[in-house]
Amino acid sequence: MVPELLGIVCVFFLSVICSIPLGKYISKVFLYEYTRLDIVFNRLDRWIITLSGIDATRQMTWKDHVKSLLYINGVWFFLSMAVLMNMSHLPLNPDGNPSMSFDLAFNTSVSFITNTNLQHYSGETGLSYLGQLILMLWQFLSAASGITVCAVVFMAMKETKSEAFGNFYSIFIRSCTRILFPLAIVTAILFLFNGMPMTFEGKDSITTLQGEQQYISRGPVAAFTAIKHLGTNGGGFYGVNSAHPLENPNYFTAIIQMIAQTIIPMGLVFALGYMLKNKKFSRMIFGVMTVGFIILVTPTIISEMQGNPNITAMGIQQTMGNMEGKEIRFGSGLSGYWSIITTVISTGSVNAMHDSFMPLSTMNQLLAMMVNGFYGGCGVGFLNFYIFIILAVFISGLMVGRTPEFLGKKVEAKEIKIAMLIALLHPFLILKGTALATALPDYTTASLSNPGFHGFSQILYEFTSSSANNGSGLEGLGDNTPFWNIACGIVMVLARYLPIIGPIAIAGILANKKYIPESNGTLKTDTPTFGLMIFAVIIIITTLSFFPALTLGPVAEYFSLIK
């Protein structure tokens, strides 16, 4: 038990160690500073810019950035729908998998474009290889758009007074070619050497030792799985995601996948410190995020390693912990750790079935997605955290009786209104969605695979995951019905774009205000005290919004288990 925990702690430290130099590199990419990779990528970027006919030098206002984002996302949506609804007529379909229905294609397209990767289909039977490749494209591009909007906010925070900052397309191209592409190549090659498939051949069939026929789905798994984690997407090639022995063959690949999903969100926080030349500020943010993460992950690991009291009551050994839905090669401790990493960061890949986790673990997974800003998804995690910072600045300003200031800019009524609306949007979408689903039992009860409190958790989890753009699920939910496809699709769209537009708008408005040099009366935003303030804001918003719903689901199930 102790060595297993030691291994998990090592994995966490490895992630942090890898993300610091990456953060430095990311800041150079955003600031257009020299790196050794320039020899290759300057030329490549020039080609891409020339071929696409983009004006990559125009400085954009925050509204221009938002428009560029929305239009290009719109293009992706239509292309994605066209491919997914016609897969059976298109090439690269050796297994003869069918095209998607309209509502499933809508859900899947939205889900991959918004970096959610909620999957209402199963990879082996629901997609052709062309479908997988097009979804892999969105995994790259949606992650790059997340990184880009984050960079835009960073640039705005740096401005002393200007309406326009940065060029959306230029940063977008740089994020794709200089951050995601090289990392994905390295990760994919590591996967290949650990026995992950990379082929376009269809199913194989073998006769097992016991003499039965077994069909084995294959495909371009290594390329797909690399970007799935780096881009905090989480959509699995196979139905069971990274629990599948070909998508996650051993403990080493599990470590790589866990590090891969954390380095960009963590790296962005460090990149901010390098860009603002204020490492203390990024250390404060990183500290708050890490404290939140540890508070969630510790009880989860413990409750998984302790196992299920109902199984203990049957009189058998449970030294390995709660093993239902888990793989032996990962064990219950690492699976508990993974389940929180994948939910604090909006990846949503799983290496064990979340539906079979203990109730307290489910609660922590839900809480991780409800906060959605402890590290958070590629780029957007920081934007969620930015909203909390603005609110904390405002509240602390009120407490000391001064006009709140953030990085030398006055924060006024308009910015606070935007921040508050965005902070309330997430609970609104989750709770209204869950309420709607429970109010329409004709459409939803048939899809629940568990009775009682756990059934309610399945509904709550599905909407939380959609609204957090996470994509994991309590997969017992039979969610490929028009109700779930469309309801979750709408939630994902609103929960992706509004929380991007809000912070960009705030940052844009602040960037255009007069810079007030720091004085004795300025509220310091890079101190542990301010970090505590942000943490308090996060806890207050989350508990007030979500505690009643959590009580009906995982908390009630927990108390029914301990009897």
Next chain:
Amino acid sequence: MYITIMKTYVLPAIRLTLIFAIFFCAIYTFIVMASSMLVPEKFSFGKMNNGYYYSIGQKFSSDKYFWSRPSAVEYNAAASGGSNKGPSNPDYLHSVQLRIDTLLHYNSDIELSDIPSDIVTASGSGLDPHISVQAAMIQVPRISKIRKVSPDILKKTIKDLTEKPMFGIFGTEKIHVLTLNLALDSISHF
């Protein structure tokens, strides 16, 4: 108005998307494909010399083999899946109880408290290739009786094939069921 939007946003967006479609779907995929050719056979995912896939668990339910874990999809590697049953679900608890009873019926020499939970619970993928060491140990008396091999030889085989955690801390102690059963067949033909 619409023309400016088309020119400044939509057309560049379409062209950029197509370029990246080629870049990631074709070039990136090709680079990874090409690298996969360089992977030495012993690391490759493909078939082992004996025609089996190392990573993919197989169903072992016959008396003469070490059993693998229960699977929600009966080891169907073309449609992986877990049970997705919650820890308080009565159906789930009932099926675990049935598996315990079956196990005790076929392995009459063992005590209830010897059974480790992994051998009566379904894995996440339904394709778990491993079992715990304890899960192999409790099957020794049954197999030794059926195959007429001394339990000591079987225990030694299990011990030899036990996979330890990487560097002592990364991973769990486990046994690869297919490897164990292949070794078993080489000890005693049946």
